Amino acid sequence: MAWSGWIGTAAGRIGARQAELKLALRVTVAGTLAYAITKFFSLPQGYWAAITAVVVTQASLGGSLKAAIERFLGTLAGAAYGGLVAALVPHESPLGMGLAVILGLFPLALLASIWPSFRVAPVTGLIMLLPPTGQAIGPISAAVDRVAEITLGNVVGVVISLFVVPARAHTLMMEAAARVVSLNAGLIELHISELLAEPKGRSALQTIHPRIRAALKKAEAAAEEAARERRSHLTGAPDPEPLIRTLYRVRHDLVMIGRASASPLPERILDRLGPSLRALRDETCALLLDIAQSLRTRTPPPNAGTFEAALRAFMSETESLRSHAFSQDLPYGRFGQVFALGFAFEQFRKNVSDLLARTEELAQKGNAEAAG
The missing domain is CATH 1.20.58 (Methane Monooxygenase Hydroxylase; Chain G, domain 1)
Incomplete structure (x- = not known):
């Protein structure tokens, strides 16, 4: 009797959280699918696609679209400008890296403060200056790879929001x-x-x-x-x-x-x-x-x-x-x-x-x- 009561209480609580359970399912599927795709195509920074898919997958399709658009725009701006600074400003020495960080962050931070849709741009620009992979494969290739992987994560997140227990x-x-x-x-x-x-x-x-x-x-x-x-x-x-x-x-x-x-x-x-x-x-x-x-x-x-x-x-x-x-x-x-x-x-x-x-x-x- 005690077990049946406990099970009934648990079922009631789970039933009251259906929207949250659906969102958790969509996030899990999106992150797993994005990771699997990056492994299939052997993308060098594939973890960004999985992270982006998780971030983009919101409680509703409209929310996912907003997050995808903002993350793509911010990533594109940050990768383009950060890659440009990394390519043009020598930053092998600590002083050079400090100068590159200042030149890379301030314009992007100003952009994000004026247009919040670009709030991820300063983070992306900083990553372009600091990542080990960026140092190994070059700033331009790193920028292209990052935009491609963020785009993949955006697509996966929106598609999962559209087709996996969708919530309008x-x-x-x-x-x-x-x-x-x-x-x-x-x-x-x-x-x-x-x-x-x-x-x-x-x-x-x-x-x-x-x-x-x-x-x-x-x-x-x-x-x-x-x-x-x-x-x-x-x-x-x-x-x-x-x-x-x-x-x-x-x-x-x-x-x-x-x-x-x-x-x-x-x-x-x-x-x-x-x-x-x-x-x-x-x-x-x-x-x-x-x-x-x-x-x-x-x-x-x-x-x-x-x-x-x-x-x-x-x-x-x-x-x-x-x-x-x-x-x-x-x-x-x-x-x-x-x-x-x-x-x-x-x-x-x-x-x-x-x-x-x-x-x-x-x-x-x-x-x-x-x-x-």
């Missing part, structure tokens, strides 16, 4: 976006519970905000890689940028809702608004969780009718409260808190409508791509 950046972006939306549901629940004098704990708010920021950054990074896949005609997925913009607008709305929910409402207001506010909280959380599920599965988004009905009911109660006699006895700031919340939710409704439209578009394009 668009899929990773959808998963990250779904994570953002589901965390937003938890944030809404915390904010409105604070407003209803049903606090879930300030520590929970302090914990969830960093998680949302991290998920947004992950979604944005995946969107950049997905855009690169689209530009390379490796996918027919829709432009990811509108979804990311919408997620940030929703994030801004939640900040406004949080400000309006910073302190509980007075008891007299809660007596009137409590039921409609609880209904609005519950329907908002349900809608966001359903949208998150739709993003994960690329299925049509849910109907927002019940959420909009709950929002209308809350706004109606708010308007009736305005004309209620006892509202005149309340401090303006506390009563204005209610209308600030209503305004924030109205902006939230507009951006959620946009989020639903983006989810619908992604579902349609995803189904069309799968059918094709």
